Amino acid sequence: MIRQTLEADSAGSPSHPSPALLELQGIDLAGKGQRRLEAIKLNIQPGERVALIGASGAGKSSLLAVANGLIKPNAGTVLWQGSPPAKSRRQRRRQQARIGTLWQDLRLIEELTVQQNLNGARLAQWGWPKALLNLLLPLETGPCAAALERLDLDQALLDRPVGSLSGGQRQRVAIARLLRQEPLLVLADEPLASLDPRLAEELLALLLDYTRAPRALVMSLHRPDLLGGFDRVVGLRAGRVLFDQPVDQLGQDQLTALYASSL
Amino acid sequence: MPALVLIPVLLGLPQLVHGGGWELIGQFALAAAQPSLDPAVIQSVISGLGTTAAMALLGWAGSMVLGVGLGVASSRTVWRTVLGHGAPADLIRKLLAIPRSIHELLWGLLLLQLVGLEPVVAVVAIAIPFGALVARVVSDLIDALPTGNLNALSAAGAPAGPALVTALGPPLLPQLLSYSSYRLECALRSATLLGVFGLGGLGTELRLTLQSLNFRELWSGLWVLLAAMVLLETLLGWLRHRWSMPNRFTKKVMASGRQGQELVALGVALIPLLVWVAQSQQIDPGALLHWQALPPMGPPHWAELAGLNWPSLVGNTIVLTGLAAALAVGGAPLLLLLVAAWPLGKLVVRGIWLLARLWPPPLTALLLLFVLKPGVPTAALALGFHNLGILGRLLLECAETADRAPEQALISGGTGPRMALLYGRFSALARPYLAYGAYRADVILRESVVVGLVGATGLGSQLLEALSSFAWDQLLALVAVYAALTLLGEDLSDRARHQLLETAHGDDQSQEVGGAWR
Numbered sequence: 154m155i156r157q158t159l160e161a162d163s164a165g166s167p168s169h170p171s172p173a174l175l176e177l178q179g180i181d182l183a184g185k186g187q188r189r190l191e192a193i194k195l196n197i198q199p200g201e202r203v204a205l206i207g208a209s210g211a212g213k214s215s216l217l218a219v220a221n222g223l224i225k226p227n228a229g230t231v232l233w234q235g236s237p238p239a240k241s242r243r244q245r246r247r248q249q250a251r252i253g254t255l256w257q258d259l260r261l262i263e264e265l266t267v268q269q270n271l272n273g274a275r276l277a278q279w280g281w282p283k284a285l286l287n288l289l290l291p292l293e294t295g296p297c298a299a300a301l302e303r304l305d306l307d308q309a310l311l312d313r314p315v316g317s318l319s320g321g322q323r324q325r326v327a328i329a330r331l332l333r334q335e336p337l338l339v340l341a342d343e344p345l346a347s348l349d350p351r352l353a354e355e356l357l358a359l360l361l362d363y364t365r366a367p368r369a370l371v372m373s374l375h376r377p378d379l380l381g382g383f384d385r386v387v388g389l390r391a392g393r394v395l396f397d398q399p400v401d402q403l404g405q406d407q408l409t410a411l412y413a414s415s416l
Numbered sequence: 417m418p419a420l421v422l423i424p425v426l427l428g429l430p431q432l433v434h435g436g437g438w439e440l441i442g443q444f445a446l447a448a449a450q451p452s453l454d455p456a457v458i459q460s461v462i463s464g465l466g467t468t469a470a471m472a473l474l475g476w477a478g479s480m481v482l483g484v485g486l487g488v489a490s491s492r493t494v495w496r497t498v499l500g501h502g503a504p505a506d507l508i509r510k511l512l513a514i515p516r517s518i519h520e521l522l523w524g525l526l527l528l529q530l531v532g533l534e535p536v537v538a539v540v541a542i543a544i545p546f547g548a549l550v551a552r553v554v555s556d557l558i559d560a561l562p563t564g565n566l567n568a569l570s571a572a573g574a575p576a577g578p579a580l581v582t583a584l585g586p587p588l589l590p591q592l593l594s595y596s597s598y599r600l601e602c603a604l605r606s607a608t609l610l611g612v613f614g615l616g617g618l619g620t621e622l623r624l625t626l627q628s629l630n631f632r633e634l635w636s637g638l639w640v641l642l643a644a645m646v647l648l649e650t651l652l653g654w655l656r657h658r659w660s661m662p663n664r665f666t667k668k669v670m671a672s673g674r675q676g677q678e679l680v681a682l683g684v685a686l687i688p689l690l691v692w693v694a695q696s697q698q699i700d701p702g703a704l705l706h707w708q709a710l711p712p713m714g715p716p717h718w719a720e721l722a723g724l725n726w727p728s729l730v731g732n733t734i735v736l737t738g739l740a741a742a743l744a745v746g747g748a749p750l751l752l753l754l755v756a757a758w759p760l761g762k763l764v765v766r767g768i769w770l771l772a773r774l775w776p777p778p779l780t781a782l783l784l785l786f787v788l789k790p791g792v793p794t795a796a797l798a799l800g801f802h803n804l805g806i807l808g809r810l811l812l813e814c815a816e817t818a819d820r821a822p823e824q825a826l827i828s829g830g831t832g833p834r835m836a837l838l839y840g841r842f843s844a845l846a847r848p849y850l851a852y853g854a855y856r857a858d859v860i861l862r863e864s865v866v867v868g869l870v871g872a873t874g875l876g877s878q879l880l881e882a883l884s885s886f887a888w889d890q891l892l893a894l895v896a897v898y899a900a901l902t903l904l905g906e907d908l909s910d911r912a913r914h915q916l917l918e919t920a921h922g923d924d925q926s927q928e929v930g931g932a933w934r
Contacts, residue, residue: 215814242575250573264586273582277573284578288585289676334572377616 172235173198173337174369175220180229182215182392189215191225197338200366203318204380204400205373207389208412214257216389219341221254233338250277252291253336253346255360259327263316270315271297274334300329306357321352330358332363339364342373345379358381377408388399396414424722440629447631452638461621461637465644468607468617470697471535475542476603477690480596483550489559490551493584497566498576509555516548517902518895520864524610525883535699538615542606550599557591558584577640589679590792597652604648608641609866619776626782638775645774700926732874736792736799737861737905743800744860746852764789766812772805781867792874795867803860851916858909858922862902875901912931 175197184189190212197203205213206403217384218224219231222238222245235253239245259271267287279287286292291312298308304325313403315323324344331339341360345353347381363380372383378387380400388395388411396407450511488494490509515523524541565583574582609620618637627632655683662892693699709740748769755761781798868876873900882890 189915192869223567223571236419246573246575248573249571252571252573254571256564256568259566262583262586263581264589269582270709273569274572274581275568276575276578279578284574284582288582289680336572339730 155298155301159260161232172261173232175235175371176232176235177216177220178228178230178232180216180219180225180226180231182212182219183227184215184392187392189392190219192391193219193229193394194222194396195387197369197371200338200384202361202370203372203385203387204383205371205387205389206371206375206380206411207378209387212387214342217254217342217371217373221252221340222249225238227234240342243325246277249333251337253331253334253339254340255327255339255394257342257344259323261315261327261330264314266291266312266314267292267301267318268292268297268311270326271300271330271333274330276333296333297354299334301326303332304329305355306362321348322354324348325356336410339370341370343373343375346375353379355381355408358384424923437563438787441783443629444631444634444783444786447635449637450630450632451635452630453636454633456638457633457636460867461640464611464618464621464637465640467535467676468611468701469604469644469696470693471538471610471617472600472603472607473617473693474539474594474690475546475607476600477686478543479540479546479550479599479603482547484554484592485593486547486551486767487503487554487558491555493559493563493566495802497580505555509552509845512548512551513903513906514899515544516552517862517866518545519904520545520606521609521613521866522616522879522895522898525613525880529883529886533614533616535616535697537702538607538610538617539699541610541615542603546599546603546606548567550596553595554592557588561587585739593679597656600652601645601648602655604645605774605776608774609778612776612778622776622779623782626779638771641774642770646770664854667883684861726897729878730897732792732903733864733876734860734874735897736796736867736874736876737857737862739793739796740799740803740860740864741853741857743796744803744807744856745850747804748811749849750802751808752811765808769805769808769812772801773809775802776803777863792926795864796875797861798867800859803856803863807853807856810852814849824842847916854909854912854916858902858905861905865898 159299173196175195176227177193177195179192180193193216195216205216207213217226219226233248236248239248239278262273265273268291269287275293283292294311297311301308301310301412306322306325310318310322310326315326318326320358324347328344339360344360345357348356357379359373360370374380380403383400385398385405386400388407389398390411395411396403486508490505490512492505495505496502521543524538526931527537527541561584563583566579569583570576571581607617608619609616610624611621612623614620614623618641622634622637622641625631625637751765752762755765777798780801781795784794784798787798864874865876865879868874868878868880875894879891879894879898881887882894
């Protein structure tokens with residue numbers, strides 16, 4: 154069982170009245186032929202857990218990539234805690250460190266051990282010496298073991314190369330790395346797609362619990378049946394926001410419209 | 417198909433033979449069985465090997481440091497991560513094409529003219545072109561790695577440097593190790609070759625004993641070189657097996673930290689070794705700064721320069737390259753097919769290839785001159801024979817790891833062993849092998865200078881002549897033309913390789929052959 158009693162620990166909440174963790178205004182993103190995102194407006198407050206739904210190719214992954222700064226939009230503004238992406242590299246890194254992304258393809262480093270991968274999330278805080286040592290020695294075993302334990306993984310996995318793990322284990326290692334980063338804003342791109350139903354529900358519960366205030370969560374999803382624990386749901390269709398509302402107000406007709414084939 | 421080149425060569429051979437030397441060839445062959453065991457000879461051979469190995473080791477170490485540094489500096493991925501733009505990488509890449517296009521022998525001879533006969537000359541001569549080549553391979557390897565992990569670390573706020581090392585270092589390392597160990601073998605071959613041209617070490621001994629027809633002493637040197645080469649190839653093969661794990665998912669894997677520790681320990685152990693080797697050979701980098709007084713240069717003789725028969729020089733070089741490449745590329749599978757039925761024959765072929773690899777082409781050329789007239793075909797035979805050894809080994813390695821199921825099916829269906837090998841295994845290997853052959857042709861073009869001493873072989877022999885007669889204007893023009901030709905050849909062979917590999921099934925084997933095995 155995964156522990157459900159998590160507290161949003163020392164994430165360093167801002168002292169001033171907290172602005173939105175993420176604010177997107179008028180985002181346009183060009184693609185081949187048609188636009189991938191168009192006039193996106195989104196505001197994520199601390200404590201909000203938002204599900205992003207839509208058909209394949211609706212722009213969910215693009216939206217998350219813009220939100221975590223990987224892709225620069227062609228128009229519009231991205232604000233993290235009220236500030237645009239910083240020009241200074243150091244400032245920018247500090248901003249990025251507060252955004253944790255759970256990638257669809259996990260992006261674990263196959264050749265490295267689980268522990269080295271988990272420590273990869275701390276590189277923002279570490280300097281060169283520690284980053285190099287991490288490639289040679291097991292560092293910070295305590296916190297790494299704690300992160301694994303939260304995900305109900307055996308500590309013995311710490312010095313196993315990621316390449317030798319099973320699919321479910323890798324998925325959980327990726328989430329453990331996210332916990333190691335201690336982000337404020339969690340962006341997750343279909344993290345439940347390839348898991349068996351029981352594990353999917355457990356991991357969803359863990360992520361929902363982890364992202365109580367002052368944190369927040371945006372997760373793209375394929376399955377409307379898992380929307381239960383979320384606060385808000387955003388429907389995306391052909392790069393546009395079709396609806397953005399509390400989950401309990403979502404009607405079946407809206408879902409039908411969202412997934413209806415175009416034309 | 418490329419083996420068809422054998423027909424005109426065989427037909428042309430009778431006209432080349434000048435007789436007279438057969439007796440010498442016979443003596444040479446007989447001497448193989450009874451090398452000189454005179455302690456004085458053995459001692460000079462061993463000390464010669466020591467010098468050659470030292471030049472190879474230091475040159476290799478220098479080229480790896482240069483190559484990895486410059487390789488990182490010419491990687492688009494690195495610049496994009498650090499600066500957000502890949503353009504500086506392209507600039508550095510283009511600049512590095514120049515030192516790369518000039519063969520280590522030319523570097524050696526040029527430096528020899530500039531600073532005199534110093535032990536450091538051979539080391540630098542190996543380090544410069546090898547370094548530029550390693551840089552290209554390293555940057556290609558880095559840029560071929562998927563950048564997903566790198567983006568993930570950057571998006572989590574990791575600084576550019578540590579993110580690059582953490583995300584790209586581990587996947588790069590096995591490829592880099594495999595390649596660098598291969599480079600060490602190349603360095604030993606090059607150091608021997610440089611010796612043949614008078615830069616000291618075993619190569620010099622080999623040439624002197626050959627020219628004075630002391631075949632028994634020649635074979636003492638050859639057997640020692642052979643033993644050293646086999647030892648090195650075996651040791652490196654074992655290390656590659658341990659570290660570079662191309663089939664890493666099938667075996668139990670070492671924890672990565674452990675591997676890193678071993679590597680760091682090895683690297684640290686290498687430093688005092690290198691220092692000791694350098695001191696024992698009295699290699700003094702300072703010697704590079706003391707240039708010799710050059711003979712007066714005089715005004716360039718434009719008329720004479722234009723008077724050189726450029727089309728014929730370039731044409732001969734290209735013909736030489738084509739012949740040698742076809743011999744090597746076509747010869748290897750043909751030989752394997754011929755001996756496929758006899759296990760003993762395979763062993764013999766393997767032995768011949770080993771000899772071909774370590775036997776410097778100019779010495780083969782000299783040996784061939786006993787019975788053949790100087791000219792392009794003689795040079796092509798010498799060069800082709802050497803590259804046959806290199807290609808053959810690669811083909812054999814690939815053939816042994818290739819899937820045997822189709823072959824077994826053919827054999828159990830009553831097909832002969834040769835047909836089965838041809839249809840069952842070679843057909844799958846053909847594309848990656850030809851792709852590597854295209855790369856090898858490019859190397860042969862660069863190497864064609866080393867057989868220049870048999871005369872009338874195009875740019876190579878003209879270059880050596882210009883060097884020895886201090887004709888600087890000619891020399892510069894020739895080097896420039898040669899470099900341009902090499903760059904053109906490199907571009908062509910790259911295109912041919914890409915085309916061959918793109919249409920091939922994108923399996924690991926073809927990438928290994930086409931990419932890492934330069």
